Amino acid sequence: MRLRNWLFHNFREVSQQFGFEEVDFPVLESEALYIRKAGEEIRDQLYCFEDRGNRRVALRPELTPSLARLVIQKGKSVSLPLKWFAIGQCWRYERMTRGRRREHYQWNMDIIGVPDVTAEAELISSIITFFKRIGLTASDVGFKVSSRKVLQEVLRCYSVPENMFGRVCIIIDKIGKIPMDDIRKDLQSADMSEVAIEELLQILSLKSLAKLEEKLGASGEALSDLKQLFSLAEKYGYSEWLQFDASIVRGLAYYTGIVFEGFDREGKLRAICGGGRYDRLLSTFGGDDLPACGFGFGDAVILELLKERGLLPQLNLQVENIVCSLDPELQGAASTVATILREKGQSVDLVLENKPLKWVFKRAARINARRLILVGKAEWQKGMVNVKTLSTGGQLETKLDELE
Amino acid sequence: MRLRNWLFHNFREVSQQFGFEEVDFPVLESEALYIRKAGEEIRDQLYCFEDRGNRRVALRPELTPSLARLVIQKGKSVSLPLKWFAIGQCWRYERMTRGRRREHYQWNMDIIGVPDVTAEAELISSIITFFKRIGLTASDVGFKVSSRKVLQEVLRCYSVPENMFGRVCIIIDKIGKIPMDDIRKDLQSADMSEVAIEELLQILSLKSLAKLEEKLGASGEALSDLKQLFSLAEKYGYSEWLQFDASIVRGLAYYTGIVFEGFDREGKLRAICGGGRYDRLLSTFGGDDLPACGFGFGDAVILELLKERGLLPQLNLQVENIVCSLDPELQGAASTVATILREKGQSVDLVLENKPLKWVFKRAARINARRLILVGKAEWQKGMVNVKTLSTGGQLETKLDELE
Numbered sequence: 058m059r060l061r062n063w064l065f066h067n068f069r070e071v072s073q074q075f076g077f078e079e080v081d082f083p084v085l086e087s088e089a090l091y092i093r094k095a096g097e098e099i100r101d102q103l104y105c106f107e108d109r110g111n112r113r114v115a116l117r118p119e120l121t122p123s124l125a126r127l128v129i130q131k132g133k134s135v136s137l138p139l140k141w142f143a144i145g146q147c148w149r150y151e152r153m154t155r156g157r158r159r160e161h162y163q164w165n166m167d168i169i170g171v172p173d174v175t176a177e178a179e180l181i182s183s184i185i186t187f188f189k190r191i192g193l194t195a196s197d198v199g200f201k202v203s204s205r206k207v208l209q210e211v212l213r214c215y216s217v218p219e220n221m222f223g224r225v226c227i228i229i230d231k232i233g234k235i236p237m238d239d240i241r242k243d244l245q246s247a248d249m250s251e252v253a254i255e256e257l258l259q260i261l262s263l264k265s266l267a268k269l270e271e272k273l274g275a276s277g278e279a280l281s282d283l284k285q286l287f288s289l290a291e292k293y294g295y296s297e298w299l300q301f302d303a304s305i306v307r308g309l310a311y312y313t314g315i316v317f318e319g320f321d322r323e324g325k326l327r328a329i330c331g332g333g334r335y336d337r338l339l340s341t342f343g344g345d346d347l348p349a350c351g352f353g354f355g356d357a358v359i360l361e362l363l364k365e366r367g368l369l370p371q372l373n374l375q376v377e378n379i380v381c382s383l384d385p386e387l388q389g390a391a392s393t394v395a396t397i398l399r400e401k402g403q404s405v406d407l408v409l410e411n412k413p414l415k416w417v418f419k420r421a422a423r424i425n426a427r428r429l430i431l432v433g434k435a436e437w438q439k440g441m442v443n444v445k446t447l448s449t450g451g452q453l454e455t456k457l458d459e460l461e
Numbered sequence: 462m463r464l465r466n467w468l469f470h471n472f473r474e475v476s477q478q479f480g481f482e483e484v485d486f487p488v489l490e491s492e493a494l495y496i497r498k499a500g501e502e503i504r505d506q507l508y509c510f511e512d513r514g515n516r517r518v519a520l521r522p523e524l525t526p527s528l529a530r531l532v533i534q535k536g537k538s539v540s541l542p543l544k545w546f547a548i549g550q551c552w553r554y555e556r557m558t559r560g561r562r563r564e565h566y567q568w569n570m571d572i573i574g575v576p577d578v579t580a581e582a583e584l585i586s587s588i589i590t591f592f593k594r595i596g597l598t599a600s601d602v603g604f605k606v607s608s609r610k611v612l613q614e615v616l617r618c619y620s621v622p623e624n625m626f627g628r629v630c631i632i633i634d635k636i637g638k639i640p641m642d643d644i645r646k647d648l649q650s651a652d653m654s655e656v657a658i659e660e661l662l663q664i665l666s667l668k669s670l671a672k673l674e675e676k677l678g679a680s681g682e683a684l685s686d687l688k689q690l691f692s693l694a695e696k697y698g699y700s701e702w703l704q705f706d707a708s709i710v711r712g713l714a715y716y717t718g719i720v721f722e723g724f725d726r727e728g729k730l731r732a733i734c735g736g737g738r739y740d741r742l743l744s745t746f747g748g749d750d751l752p753a754c755g756f757g758f759g760d761a762v763i764l765e766l767l768k769e770r771g772l773l774p775q776l777n778l779q780v781e782n783i784v785c786s787l788d789p790e791l792q793g794a795a796s797t798v799a800t801i802l803r804e805k806g807q808s809v810d811l812v813l814e815n816k817p818l819k820w821v822f823k824r825a826a827r828i829n830a831r832r833l834i835l836v837g838k839a840e841w842q843k844g845m846v847n848v849k850t851l852s853t854g855g856q857l858e859t860k861l862d863e864l865e
Contacts, residue, residue, distance in 0.1 A: 182800065
């Protein structure tokens with residue numbers, strides 16, 4: 058819990074530094090919110106139920122659909138752009154394995170109302186700010202960046218129907234996770250010719266914008282978006298964190314433009330975070346579309362990475378004072394002492410039973426107390442207590458009203 | 462969200478001042494964890510489902526059963542007493558009305574391993590510390606206190622079977638919520654004679670410990686526990702917040718000793734919080750019993766009370782700086798400026814599109830920015846930006862490396 062609070066505190070501080078407002082969404086949503094027809098992993102693993110009123114509901118697998126719903130609901134009452142962040146628990150229903158739990162937390166930042174790549178650049182900047190805060194450098198982690206428009210341009214070239222686009226993205230996202238033969242088979246069943254498939258796979262292997270320009274020409278949006286992003290990265294000062302990688306498409310159906318994912322340079326772990334532009338999500342929920350982009354950043358992979366790099370912080374329980382009466386009759390007096398200290402802003406662990414001193418010292422060590430305050434009969438009659446500084450062993454009789 | 466964060470921050474700070482450690486529990490639990498046979502409201506309104514693996518599960522209605530499970534699981538690996546707090550979302554399935562939502566948050570503090578009333582006194586002290594922090598006084602709110610042992614002694618007197626105890630408590634908790642005739646009928650069906658019922662109802666109307674002593678005698682645990690609590694309250698300095706009220710039994714089956722609830726003195730609202738001792742809860746889950754007590758404090762009633770008293774804090778969005786380029790070509794330069802400020806710990810809302818100045822000033826006002834930083838061509842060529850202090854309207858050309 059201390060570790061989780063530390064992580065969330067960093068998420069929150071970075072988000073606020075970037076001028077984002079915190080929002081939250083229901084844990085239980087209507088199942089319909091997540092029904093998309095692209096064969097996403099997130100859909101197959103939906104943690105869904107029928108409730109007592111026979112409604113189909115689901116524990117949210119992600120936060121973006123709820124965000125879309127909220128944006129539509131707010132309508133014209135909010136002024137754009139919205140810069141929102143959320144830290145929320147998400148669920149999946151699947152067999153649990155190492156590093157794949159049924160519940161995890163996700164930090165989301167979203168910008169609604171900005172069509173320019175400046176928004177994606179700002180989001181990536183905030184993640185990098187977070188990485189730096191927790192001690193990670195560009196030699197530990199980086200971002201792979203592409204645009205779904207690359208794919209779109211290839212598919213258009215080979216006259217693949219528009220409505221196959223989401224499905225093709227999901228298939229491509231599985232490259233490296235399932236055998237290439239299966240990928241090819243899946244693409245064929247998505248109305249792609251063999252020639253188109255081979256051309257697509259070749260383009261997906263590209264790792265430089267120059268090569269991409271050779272293939273697609275200089276005029277398309279895919280290339281101009283990506284060029285702008287890399288140019289902004291220079292101004293932000295994070296170029297060394299960024300690389301173009303055409304194989305990145307992300308596994309959610311709704312992305313439409315730039316997509317990116319954070320990865321560890323040793324290549325041992327799953328993606329650390331991922332996001333992109335989703336300009337047409339709102340209309341799928343019956344709202345008017347607004348330009349939008351965002352990312353999700355889970356709590357699991359980043360903690361594994363920090364552990365591996367020895368960067369997990371030491372977060373011990375720490376209570377400043379432990380207060381103990383030396384006599385059962387003085388239990389009330391000890392309460393008085395604890396109250397005085399707490400009213401002065403100090404934290405106090407009050408010993409609530411009559412315990413031997415040995416026990417009290419052990420407890421003091423466990424809670425990393427700075428001082429032990431003993432309430433004994435002789436001192437109490439003089440309105441005093443015994444204050445022991447635990448690091449030095451020094452002790453002092455102190456008047457109650459001089460305690461601080 | 463700002464209000465919720467403010468409330469939770471106060472819950473957390475008080476808990477830590479009292480030396481409590483934060484814990485958390487699963488949102489989805491096995492339904493069996495909540496099956497008790499006492500006809501509790503919390504049981505009837507359980508938000509339960511069958512999951513995809515045909516298991517009966519429930520969105521947690523409260524945190525205490527999860528806590529019990531965790532304590533049993535930890536077993537001898539933790540040193541007693543445990544002082545734990547949690548802030549968690551809880552659910553009920555019922556028709557929604559004003560002030561009764563399907564989801565709410567609860568702050569819980571629990572002490573495991575202390576048999577003495579010192580533990581209850583400490584818990585009540587922490588709630589009072591919280592009340593004071595947020596501006597409430599003893600003339601706004603108070604605590605009604607009793608002990609389930611009062612009831613136990615009466616029932617024993619009239620030979621009511623032990624296993625009826627929990628059920629009788631639940632019935633009594635409904636006094637004032639359903640007609641007295643129904644209460645009497647329910648008590649009869651719980652094996653109570655008419656004489657016993659009338660005696661019980663009379664005792665429940667008592668508001669002073671002296672009267673209770675007349676009825677029950679001075680030797681019982683009920684009276685000695687309550688006397689000790691009121692004596693400790695004096696030492697803590699919160700006597701004026703506390704009153705004995707035999708009608709308080711609380712609506713959960715598992716309490717065994719002292720029970721208390723926070724109330725608003727104007728009597729307009731439901732209980733603000735409630736808690737008590739539950740020394741025999743662990744054995745109902747198959748563990749060894751440990752002395753334990755705790756409270757639950759919801760987020761709904763307290764916010765209503767603060768609203769009514771005009772004590773809700775003004776919590777505006779506040780971003781320190783707004784940074785804007787005056788020329789589309791300088792968007793990258795504005796990113797550089799934003800990054801410099803953020804690296805110095807400042808919060809910055811970066812304008813991500815080319816917008817008229819009028820729009821920028823409006824946004825600056827909405828986010829309560831202290832400074833507007835404009836990146837214009839002439840200044841930028843000199844390595845400078847225009848820094849406008851919004852409260853005074855004063856502006857200053859500032860070198861980039863002198864920005865702070």
